[in-house]
Amino acid sequence: MNLKIAIVTDIHHGKDAEAKKGGSALRLMADFAAFVSQEKPDLVLDLGDRISDEDPETDVILEREVNAAFEPIRAVCPVHHLCGNHDRDFLSVAQNEEILGQSLTHQILDAGGWRIVLWRADTRIQRPDGFQCPKSDIAWLANAIAEADRPLLVASHVPVSGHSQIGNYYFQRNPGSSTYPQHAELVRDVLRASKVPTLCLAGHVHWNTVTTIDGIPHLTQQSLTESFVMSPENGAGEACGAFGLLNLNAETIDWQVFGADAFRAVIPVEQTARRWYRPLAGFDDVPGHIERIERIATFQAQSKAAE
Numbered sequence: 001m002n003l004k005i006a007i008v009t010d011i012h013h014g015k016d017a018e019a020k021k022g023g024s025a026l027r028l029m030a031d032f033a034a035f036v037s038q039e040k041p042d043l044v045l046d047l048g049d050r051i052s053d054e055d056p057e058t059d060v061i062l063e064r065e066v067n068a069a070f071e072p073i074r075a076v077c078p079v080h081h082l083c084g085n086h087d088r089d090f091l092s093v094a095q096n097e098e099i100l101g102q103s104l105t106h107q108i109l110d111a112g113g114w115r116i117v118l119w120r121a122d123t124r125i126q127r128p129d130g131f132q133c134p135k136s137d138i139a140w141l142a143n144a145i146a147e148a149d150r151p152l153l154v155a156s157h158v159p160v161s162g163h164s165q166i167g168n169y170y171f172q173r174n175p176g177s178s179t180y181p182q183h184a185e186l187v188r189d190v191l192r193a194s195k196v197p198t199l200c201l202a203g204h205v206h207w208n209t210v211t212t213i214d215g216i217p218h219l220t221q222q223s224l225t226e227s228f229v230m231s232p233e234n235g236a237g238e239a240c241g242a243f244g245l246l247n248l249n250a251e252t253i254d255w256q257v258f259g260a261d262a263f264r265a266v267i268p269v270e271q272t273a274r275r276w277y278r279p280l281a282g283f284d285d286v287p288g289h290i291e292r293i294e295r296i297a298t299f300q301a302q303s304k305a306a307e
């Protein structure tokens with residue numbers, strides 16, 4: 001049993017910005033289409049932010065152009081789309097559904113011994129307040145996890161790990177926009193309850209990362225058109241052309257990202273089913289802890305006095 005998934009995210013078709021090279025998007029989508037026809041994956045995931053939004057009329061045109069770039073890929077295998085925040089600034093879910101020709105509600109797909117959870121939680125950034133993950137989206141995910149009888153791949157646009165954004169071009173100074181304000185509840189209460197091997201995959205943050213929480217690897221994949229990772233010596237101003245391949249079987253998760261920001265992670269599946277038991281109490285409430293600290297403090301004071 002093996003499941004092979006090709007992944008593209010944060011295509012950001014549109015105008016070039018300082019770091020997002022949106023003008024390269026359609027050319028790089030042709031490269032991705034060639035990659036898919038060569039690799040013949042079981043399915044393709046598009047994790048959202050297909051466009052860099054401008055206004056309601058332009059965004060429809062941009063989304064239609066990206067949709068056309070997916071047509072040759074749909075001839076090879078099914079393509080499943082998620083919406084990112086830029087797909088939702090001016091457009092509704094219904095408009096994205098109409099353009100892409102598929103439903104964009106939550107969905108479960110069983111394939112190759114794995115269960116793919118397309119967790120299409122709300123990605124509209126409520127201006128000026130920010131992301132909000134509705135209770136209904138959290139409840140749907142909790143139910144999908146409770147009912148899981150096989151390894152789970154949970155795909156979303158917005159990552160839920162709450163991983164550090166230090167060093168991230170967009171989010172070092174805007175960490176609140178890198179995840180949902182409900183991320184702690186999602187990892188601590190919802191994902192932690194999973195009894196099966198579990199893997200999370202997201203886009204949005206434009207860098208390749210692996211963050212492990214409670215044994216669950218949270219992957220984020222680089223944007224197709226991002227350039228901020230490119231130093232001047234490496235050709236700053238060029239899009240990195242990132243797309244990924246995720247091979248899942250009963251033993252191994254093998255995730256590889258191609259392009260100028262290449263990355264690879266290989267993770268044993270059985271480790272992703274391990275959860276910590278209940279967290280330790282605050283240190284001051286652990287029996288004997290205060291006495292131990294006092295003993296060490298006395299020792300250190302005596303040692304200093306003896307110097």
Ligand SMILES: [Fe+2]
Pocket residue numbers: 049084085086157203204205
């Ligand atoms: Fe995004």
